[in-house]
Amino acid sequence: QVQLVESGGGLVQAGGSLRLSCAPSGSTFSINAIGWFRQAPGKQRELVASVISGSNAWYIKSVKGRFIISRDNAKNTVYLQMNSLKPEDTAVYYCNSPIPKWSWGQGTQVTVSS
Numbered sequence: 001q002v003q004l005v006e007s008g009g010g011l012v013q014a015g016g017s018l019r020l021s022c023a024p025s026g027s028t029f030s031i032n033a034i035g036w037f038r039q040a041p042g043k044q045r046e047l048v049a050s051v052i053s054g055s056n057a058w059y060i061k062s063v064k065g066r067f068i069i070s071r072d073n074a075k076n077t078v079y080l081q082m083n084s085l086k087p088e089d090t091a092v093y094y095c096n097s098p099i100p101k102w103s104w105g106q107g108t109q110v111t112v113s114s
Contacts (some may be wrong), residue, residue, distance in 0.1 A: 001102065001103060002102040002103075003024065003025045003026070003102070003103065003105065004023065004025070004096065004102065004105050005023055005024075005025045005105055005106075006020060006022050006094060006095055006106070006107050007020070007021050007108055008020040008021045008108055009107075009108030009109045009110045010109075010110070010111070011111045011113065012110075012111070013113050014086055014087055014112055014113065015084060015085065016085050017081070017082060017083045017084075018082045018085065019079055019082070020036065020079065020080040020082065020093055020108055020110075021077055021078070021079055022034065022036070022078045022079070022080075022095035023075070023076060023077040023078075024076065030076060031071065031076060031077075031078055032052065032053045033050070033052040033053065033097055033098055034050065034051060034069075034071070034078045034095055034096070034098070035047050035048075035050035035051075035095065035096060035097065035098035035100075036048050036049045036050070036067075036080045036093060036095055037094045037095070037096060037100075038089075038092065038093045038094070038110075039091055039094070039107075040090060040091040041091075043091075045094070046060065047098065048060045048063050048080075048093075049063065049067055049080060050098040051069045051078070052098070057069045058098075062088070063082075066082065066083050066084045066085075067083070068080070068081040068083075069081075078095060080093070082110070085110075085112045087112045087114045089110060089112050090110060090111050090112050092107040092108065092109050092110070093107055093108050093109075093110055094107040
């Protein structure tokens with residue numbers, strides 16, 4: 001069973017930036033297709049960005065132009081660079097395959113203050 005670990009969240013003021021990381025724990029599993037999801041209080045979890053090897057990245061409209069998903073194959077890590085953060089980006093962020101098929105990790109909390 002693949003276990004992914006998210007990190008890099010925190011508290012930031014509106015307009016600030018954060019970089020989230022996602023890597024498999026205790027495994028050499030190679031991440032070929034990955035998505036970043038988020039779940040805000042009282043809302044459903046939503047896919048915000050995804051990347052598949054050999055294909056262009058995809059972004060939900062609300063983050064397009066502000067978030068960048070990237071991967072470091074040498075480190076087997078996927079990142080989500082989040083710029084120009086807004087209070088509405090506040091959520092717990094998770095990674096999983098774009099169509100979720102692995103157990104959810106604990107996620108990483110992102111809080112954007114106004």
